[in-house]
Amino acid sequence: MAVRGRARRAWRAAVAGLCLLLVPPLAGCDGRPSGDTAKAQVQRVLDRRAAALLDHDETAYDATGSRTEYARLSALPLASWTYRVTGLHPRGSGATADTELTYRVTGYDTAPVSVRRTLSLGRTADGAWYVTADKPAGHAGEQLWDQGPVTAFKGAHSLVLGVGQGAGELRAYARLADRAVPTVSRAWGTDWTRRVVVLVPRSLDGMAGLLGAPASNYRGIAAVTTGEAGGSGRASADRVVVNPEAYVSLGRTGKQVVLTHETTHVATRAHTTAATPLWLSEGYADWIGYLGTGRTPTEAAPELARAVEDGHVPSALPADKDFGFTSDPTHLAQAYEGGWLACRMIADQWGEDRLAAFYRSVGGHQKRAGAVEAALKKVLGTTPEAFTAQWREYVRAQLT
Incomplete structure (x- = not known):
């Protein structure tokens, strides 16, 4: 039996070898x-x-x-x-x-x-x-070139890539981005690339295609930033994606605020981790975005100002779910405004350097649990309860 088994295996090996010799190198025994x-x-x-x-x-x-x-x-x-x-x-x-x-x-x-x-x-x-x-x-998601021929305009600190956009329009985006980069660097520091890539599709539908999501999610959203969050310092794929239909409705200051806000996300990406709450990442981007604009709190936070006027001071800092693009527009606006006022309060009462240090400290944790609490204690010398109470009073005082 053992000899017969070896013979059978040898016969099979011979057939396999014959197959390899007879057929072309790109085909198997079945052709x-x-x-x-x-x-x-x-x-x-x-x-x-x-x-x-x-x-x-x-x-x-x-x-x-x-x-x-x-x-x-x-x-x-x-x-x-x-x-x-x-x-x-x-x-x-x-x-x-x-x-x-x-x-x-x-x-x-x-x-x-x-x-x-x-x-x-x-x-x-x-x-x-x-x-x-x-x-x-x-x-x-689509890439910009999936939507048509790409046109490029290079600024001093920016590269604007568009589809269906004229050279003058791309140049205008580049001017705003070129102003945003040094503004962000003065507040945050220079430990980032200090360059930004802006994608300008033809329409809202084009923006949604780039983000791989329904257009209804971004209606009324002027721009978003894509990228991989993390503390490695190698999050290089950031792209500011513009919704041209919403962006065009903004005034000059509004357009600058939006691009400076998104540029802040590019700068802080390596220090934005799972530990970073959205009230901090979005609030900090808005805080830098509004620097030097002369906007008062009631002008920059109109929805929250109306709520406070009606006697509804928020009881807690905005939760991550409050920032969903599909949320009620008023509720979404209040979440952004609340985060902005929290960061503005830190800058006012602890200083701008402490605000940046607080952001980095929170992002330095691996998990959300305990990250804000530890950074509040280490950087600002306070507790979550005291910070929230101080923020509620700040909101009331600034918006009345």
Whole structure:
């Protein structure tokens, strides 16, 4: 029995070896393409495609398939662009590839931005792969170039990228961002890139597409900042995404406040962690945003001022849930205004340096539990109960 078993195994090995000798290197014994080999072939095509894009070699790019992205990306200053194939799925005579795209914008990203993409692939008569389409993966947000050709305007401290926007409009955004960066640095410090990338889509729907969420979530929201929070100091993918439909309705001061607010999020990203409550991160961004504008508390916090006038002083600092974009607009405005007044109170009564130190101290904790309490004690020498009572009195005094 043992000898017969060895013979059977040897016969099987011989057949397997024969299969390897007889079939082309891209096929298995059943004649179908080998998944691993096809995946490697596709990877090589995408490597050539990426190199052609970086080299501005349109002919070489065309040789790898669809040139739609080349035309749309030509104005984007790229330091790197790399695809990594993570899965390959046969589809008729072609396939779809799951990929991770990483890229860096020259002068602005200190580490690559990573996004998931799904590529549709075809094959020529001699079996060569080529790209027919390059789209966001399921449940992944769009990239700006998915919405049309990208136009770029470079400011002193900013890069503004737009779709469907004129040069004059992008220049106006850059001027506001260029003023925001030094304002933030004076208050927060210079331990950040001191550069900001602003994305200006064509419409509210375009903004929602970039964020991968329904447009109704952002109606009336002038801008948001995307990025990975954390204390590593490598959160390089921050992008300020503008809602042009809401932004255009703001006055000059309002537009500046919005871009300075969002730039503050870029600056503080590495120190904004799971321990940081939204009343602090949003309140601090508003506090810097309003610096030098001359806005009084009642002008900057009109919804909370109306509530106080009606005898409704909030009993507690805003909770994270109060900042949801789908919240009642009045309630959402009051949450932002309450956070702003808390940070303004710290700056008024403890000093601006203590406010920044408090922010860093809270973000230095790994978890939310105990973070604010510890920072209040260490930096401000107070307790949550005393701080809340002091804030309630400050709100009442400032808004009446």
